[in-house]
Amino acid sequence: MNTQTYTVAIAAMEHWAHIAADLPDLSDSDQAVGVLLRQSARMAAGVSAVPSTRWPELLDGPLLSIFSRMTQAGGEPQPAAVFQPASLQLHNELLFPIADAAAARDSPVHGVVAELHAALAELDRRSLGPEARLEGLLFVLQRHAWSLPSPVAAVSLYDFARTHAALAAALAADHTGNICLIGGDLSGVQEFIYSVPAAGATRQLRGRSLYLQLLTDACAHAVLHATGMPLCNLLYAGGGRFYALLPAVALASIARQRREIGARLLDAHGGTLYLALGGVSFSPADYSAETWVALNEAIEQDKRRRFAELDAARFKALFAPRQPPPPRDDAAEGDEPPDAMGESLEKLGSRLSRALGLLAAPGSPHTLGGDAVSHAVLASLGLSARLLDDEGVYHFDRSKRRRLLLLSDERPPDLARLLGPQDVVGTRYTVTEAPLATAADVEEYQRRGLASDDQELRAGHVKPFDLLAAQSQGVQRLGVLRMDVDDLGELFRNLDRAEGVAGLATTAALSAALSRFFEGWVGELCRRQNQDGANGGVYAVYSGGDDLFIVGSWHRMPVLARAIREDFARYVLGRPLQGAEAPPISLSAGLTMHGAGYPLYQAAEDAAEALQAAKAFKRADGRGKDAITFLGRTLGWAQFAEAMELCAELVELVQARGAPRGLLMAIQRLDTQYRQGRQRRTREGAAQFAHGPWVWQGAYQLTRLAERAPGDAQRQIEDLRERIVGAEGVRARTIERAGLAARWAQLLIRERSTTKEER
Numbered sequence: 001m002n003t004q005t006y007t008v009a010i011a012a013m014e015h016w017a018h019i020a021a022d023l024p025d026l027s028d029s030d031q032a033v034g035v036l037l038r039q040s041a042r043m044a045a046g047v048s049a050v051p052s053t054r055w056p057e058l059l060d061g062p063l064l065s066i067f068s069r070m071t072q073a074g075g076e077p078q079p080a081a082v083f084q085p086a087s088l089q090l091h092n093e094l095l096f097p098i099a100d101a102a103a104a105r106d107s108p109v110h111g112v113v114a115e116l117h118a119a120l121a122e123l124d125r126r127s128l129g130p131e132a133r134l135e136g137l138l139f140v141l142q143r144h145a146w147s148l149p150s151p152v153a154a155v156s157l158y159d160f161a162r163t164h165a166a167l168a169a170a171l172a173a174d175h176t177g178n179i180c181l182i183g184g185d186l187s188g189v190q191e192f193i194y195s196v197p198a199a200g201a202t203r204q205l206r207g208r209s210l211y212l213q214l215l216t217d218a219c220a221h222a223v224l225h226a227t228g229m230p231l232c233n234l235l236y237a238g239g240g241r242f243y244a245l246l247p248a249v250a251l252a253s254i255a256r257q258r259r260e261i262g263a264r265l266l267d268a269h270g271g272t273l274y275l276a277l278g279g280v281s282f283s284p285a286d287y288s289a290e291t292w293v294a295l296n297e298a299i300e301q302d303k304r305r306r307f308a309e310l311d312a313a314r315f316k317a318l319f320a321p322r323q324p325p326p327p328r329d330d331a332a333e334g335d336e337p338p339d340a341m342g343e344s345l346e347k348l349g350s351r352l353s354r355a356l357g358l359l360a361a362p363g364s365p366h367t368l369g370g371d372a373v374s375h376a377v378l379a380s381l382g383l384s385a386r387l388l389d390d391e392g393v394y395h396f397d398r399s400k401r402r403r404l405l406l407l408s409d410e411r412p413p414d415l416a417r418l419l420g421p422q423d424v425v426g427t428r429y430t431v432t433e434a435p436l437a438t439a440a441d442v443e444e445y446q447r448r449g450l451a452s453d454d455q456e457l458r459a460g461h462v463k464p465f466d467l468l469a470a471q472s473q474g475v476q477r478l479g480v481l482r483m484d485v486d487d488l489g490e491l492f493r494n495l496d497r498a499e500g501v502a503g504l505a506t507t508a509a510l511s512a513a514l515s516r517f518f519e520g521w522v523g524e525l526c527r528r529q530n531q532d533g534a535n536g537g538v539y540a541v542y543s544g545g546d547d548l549f550i551v552g553s554w555h556r557m558p559v560l561a562r563a564i565r566e567d568f569a570r571y572v573l574g575r576p577l578q579g580a581e582a583p584p585i586s587l588s589a590g591l592t593m594h595g596a597g598y599p600l601y602q603a604a605e606d607a608a609e610a611l612q613a614a615k616a617f618k619r620a621d622g623r624g625k626d627a628i629t630f631l632g633r634t635l636g637w638a639q640f641a642e643a644m645e646l647c648a649e650l651v652e653l654v655q656a657r658g659a660p661r662g663l664l665m666a667i668q669r670l671d672t673q674y675r676q677g678r679q680r681r682t683r684e685g686a687a688q689f690a691h692g693p694w695v696w697q698g699a700y701q702l703t704r705l706a707e708r709a710p711g712d713a714q715r716q717i718e719d720l721r722e723r724i725v726g727a728e729g730v731r732a733r734t735i736e737r738a739g740l741a742a743r744w745a746q747l748l749i750r751e752r753s754t755t756k757e758e759r
Contacts, residue, residue, distance in 0.1 A: 002228035005169040006130040008033055009230050012040070012165040013137040020148055020157055021117040040171055043284045044164040045151040046502030061085060061109060063147055064154040065097040066509045067572045069496040070584055078584050081574025083147040085109040088427065088516075089409050090524050094147075095516065096567075099574035109148075116144035132401055132422045134230050138162060139403075139426030146512075152498050155509045163505040166233040166245040167284070173228065174247030179501075181295050182250060182279040184219050186212065186240040187303055188272045193541070194601040196342075201600050202464045202539065204342060205551075206434065207349025209542045211374050213430070214358075216240055218381035219261055219275050221362050225382050226253055231362075235504070236511045238519065239545025243295075245504065248281045258302065258309040261381065264365075266307060268341075268377040276303035284501040289493055292507070344373040348387070352432050353462055355387040356412050361400040388412065407432055408523070429516065431523035431544070434462045435530045435537025435552075441467065463537060465551065466596035471536040472553040474748040478596055479557030482607040483564060483589040484547035485514070486615065486625040491585060517571050519544045525563050529556050549604070554593045555748060558644060561589045561628060565637055580638040586626035588614040593631070593747075633740045643737035643744070649716075650745035657713035661749075663705050664742045670698045670724065671739020698725040 011033050018025050062082040070078045081097035084107040089095070119140040128136060141158040150160035170179045189212055196204045220234050220242035227250040235243045258277050265273050278298025282291055302308075361384040378385050388404065402420065405428035412418060415425065437445070439459045450466045457464065463471075469478045485491065495510060497503035522543040529552070530537045536553025538560060543550070550560065569583040570576050577583060590610025594603045610629040617627035617634045627636050635643060650667075653659040673694035702721035706714045723734045 002173055003130070004172045005228065006134055006230055008036055008040075008172045009165040009169040009232050010130065010134050010137065012037055012168045013134070013141060013161050013232070015041075016150070016157055016161040016164070017116065017120055017137060017141060017145070020145055021113060021120055023117070023120065036168055036172060040168040041164055043501050044160065044167050044505060046498035046500050047151070061149045062107070063149040063156055065572075065574060066154045066495075066506070066513050067097075067585065069154045069506065070491070071494045071496055079573070081572075085112045085147050087112050087115050087144050088142065088146045090429070090520050095521060096571055097574040112144055112148070116140065119144055127421075128424070129401070129422060131230070132424050134165075134232065135403060135426070136424040138165075138232055139424055143427060150505075152502055152505050155498075155505045156512075159509040159512055160505050162232045163235070163245075163508050165230075166235065167501065167504070169230055169233055170245055170247045171284075174249050176248055178248035178281055178283050180246050180248045180251045180279050180281040181243060181291065182223060182246055182254065182277065183243045183295050183299050184216075184223070184241065184278075185276045185299050185303065186216055186219070187274050187276055187306070188269075189240045190604065191601075192269070192272055194604040196600055202349075202434075202462050203346045204349055205539070205541050205600075206352050206432070206462075207345035207347070207374075210348060210352055210430070210432075211345055212240060213238070213544070214374075214378055214383070214385050215273070215381075216242055217360070218378045218383035218385075220244060221383045222261055222365065222381045223250075223257055223277075225362070225364065226250075226257060235508050236515075238515055239547070241545070251279045251281050254279050255309055262307050262310055264377070264380050266310070268373075268380075271307070274303075274306045276300070276306075278302050287501040287503060289497070289503070292492070340373045344375070347372065348374055350462070351387045351389050353434055353436060354460075355389045355407060355432070356410055357388040357407055358405045358428060358430075359386040359388055359402050360384070360405060361402045363400070429520035429523065431519060431526065431540040431542070431548075433523050433526035433530060433538070433540045435468065435539065437461050437463050437467070441471075444470075462539070465539075468536055468539065468551075468553045469596040473535065473555040474750040475554070475593075476596075477554040477593040477747075478598070478603070479552055479554035479591060479593055480603045480607040481550045481552075481557050481561055481589060481591050482548070482604075482611045483561065483587050484611070486586045486588050488546050514546050515544065517568060518546060518548060521567065521571070522548055522564060525560060525567065526550065529560055549607075551603075557591055558630060558640075558744075561591055562637070562641060562644065565589070565628075580636075582623060582626065588617075588625050589628040590614055591628065591630045631740060631743055635737060635740065639737050643741045646734075646737060646741035647744040647748070649720075650741060651748050653713055653716055654745070655749055657710070657716065659709045659713040659717060660705055661746075663702075663709075663717065664746045666698075666701045666705060667724070667738050667742035668746075670694050670701075671735060671742070673697070674735045674739070695725050 007030075011030070015025060015037060017023075062084065065081040065083065068078045068080045079099065081099050083097050084094065086094045123133065123136045123140065126136075141161055145157040145161070146159075148157040150157045152160055167179070171177065192212065193205070193208050196208070216237055216239075220237050223242075223244055223246075224231070224234060227246050229244070229246055229250075233245050235245055254277055258275075261275050261277075265275060276299050278295055278301065280291060280294045280298060363382055363384070365380050365382045375385065384400070400420075401422040404419070404423055404425045406425065407428060407430040409427075419425070437457055437459055441463060442457050442459055445457050445464075445467050448467075448470055450464070450470060457467070465478055469476045472478075492507065492510065495506060497506040523540060526538050526540045536556055538550055538552030538556055541549045541551060548564075550557070552560070565587050566577065568585075568587050572583060572585045588611060590607045590613065592603065592606045592610050594606070613629045613634050614627040615625050617636065618624045619636060627634055628640050630640070650664060654661055654663065677694060699721060702717060702725070706717035706721065709717055724738055
């Protein structure tokens, strides 16, 4: 630990925390520290001088959403959305900004200020060492200052204070006046997560996903420990990537870090996982968006030279000929005992469903004799980690300084009693949602004969994939959903940053905002799916950074995908989308369906291909992406919503009103003819999709089906006929999603089988 860096970092965070809580400012107690703080504060704020005005004038609210600093295609700024001042919680009315700035301005700020004041007083009461105090301040600001404004527009006091502290610490450790950004990227993540047999996937998937998050943290902490820098200098860690702001001298150690971390990953994973490291040094005055371009180019260059920093003997052994593994046989693999790492990850995943928090003890790299394999790998990088699922586990090796990172808003009972003398509490939202089996589920699992892979299921266990498929409405399939933000690189490039190194705070604020949605709110949406009392459920494999991967009963997945997209648009705009309005920042999705025994790695690839098809989508006006691919069809989200509503109408028409099921096949045939017609052109080159035999054939077929339908169903089919083959404008709009809706409805009303043999 570099004492000077911790001293200035603590002073920086205390300075802003005390201003917000209207407490005495202690930053001038040490003259040398005070000079550095004022200098770095000017840099962090992008101004020539930082006024000493007290709260509330300097930090007058409300806080502008970071998304309001995005530049639209025409160069116009986004409409303003603001946050109401409150401590961080996954509540709809707190997490989401609102477009009504006047209402937010009228929201009382004294409540969150009082909570911040009390939290700071609790830190002062405890005799914490510098490392624990710094982390305690960081977590207090994360919880109570995330919605308070700072000297940089649209940057929260939390994001500004941590960036200022990181900058001050880096400058204190390097007297040249230069700093550097170092970034790491784990490669091989896809292969590592999805190369599990389908039969036992639920026993390992979440463990693998969590392990990769912890491994990213551990690699980042190894870099921080080697350079003696505090946690505030870790600007971002998630999605297999991390970025740290460090003194410029740290760049000289990057080759050694590649070698040491690479050797540990090679020993643990045989070359499957590799950490690509890159760095770039610069003067604070020269920082710009191009700094990030240079950093990511350095990371990509190292990614192309995997393990090149290893010594010659180890590097040669890496490429020595090996006996190829036997062909993949998922059916057989399900009965094989997992290897040591697989068994460790299985236990990690099983504990995650009942965990409230994560215990992380940073320190020097060390080995843990006889410990779980996954824990030992993390410890070898300097991060001991345990899930908190009961008090007994917490008391294990209590003498260490630890962080208790709560995974949700739920807090363990008697939290204060559980804390060790140097323990601090923070929040690390993690999407851990999975459907848990009830006694009725266990009985159904046995009755259907689904336990043939010897996977014992008890009440409270996570439902296995074959049960999730069996509990789907209609056809028994799993849905696999992949989503991510469109043009993420453009999103960061179009961000209206503050001048100079102050732009770091703007970038940090955008990363934090994305993390709160994907690592926090997506989990809340998944939880709602699993607690609505209906059949099936969803299993969140991963959600973080700007993307997600979720598996579940197929009929739930379109509903979940639409909810995520609509809430993300509201998160960005501060209000719901209106009609077919295009959001300024969009999501695309790929959703595929598979049998429960389908290889997971292949399902992941299929969903990724569907996602790429959605990103290749183009509308008539030229606007692309912002789409979803489902059942092999790609539609914009507005069209998808219409298809969902039409699907519900068709299901109700057939199941409740007695319309003939042939109606669904008739619509699908018309859709096929329509799409074939789109490939033909008139002499003028126009598509013939609104013309051709399908129109009059459709009119005839739907009329006959209406005649066979009883009562109200007849009138509904006649209305549907007019929407599909009636007036040309309506016809062109409706047929584009009628085929998808009919296929969707057909799958929903298919009779469910009761046993494995019947399926």
